[in-house]
Amino acid sequence: MHHHDNPPQSVPSSPAYIRATWGGTGSVEEASAAFGFSRAKGYDLVRRGEFPCRVLRIGRSTRVVTASLLRVLDSGEPEYSGTRDAHTAPA
Incomplete structure (x- = not known):
């Protein structure tokens, strides 16, 4: 018999987990996972000023x-985040 007294554990990239465990900032790798893309894709978006949230x-x-x-x-x-970079131009 299984008891379900404990609440389900939050997925590491879920908003509930992020609220419970992150401080004011998190890594690009963790944030990329929350958005469902790879670490490499996350850093590529950061370089282009197109990461979906502020960095x-x-x-x-x-x-x-x-x-x-x-x-x-x-x-x-x-x-x-790229809005303050005046040299950022559309590709």
């Missing part, structure tokens, strides 16, 4: 803003 470049590190990630997952509307 911060801190020295050589790139971090994803947790609140932005959750808003995008909830709404489906991207929040691009």
Whole structure:
């Protein structure tokens, strides 16, 4: 007999898991998984200024803003970080 007293564990890329375990930022790899694409695709989107949520470049590190990630997952509307880069032009 199986008891289902414990709530189901959240998937590591689910909004519930992200809210419970991330601080103010997360890795590009983790955020990419939440969007359903690979780490390589995530970093490619970051380089092009097209990652679906806001990213911060801190020295050589790139971090994803947790609140932005959750808003995008909830709404489906991207929040691009590249808007402050004046040299970013459409390809």
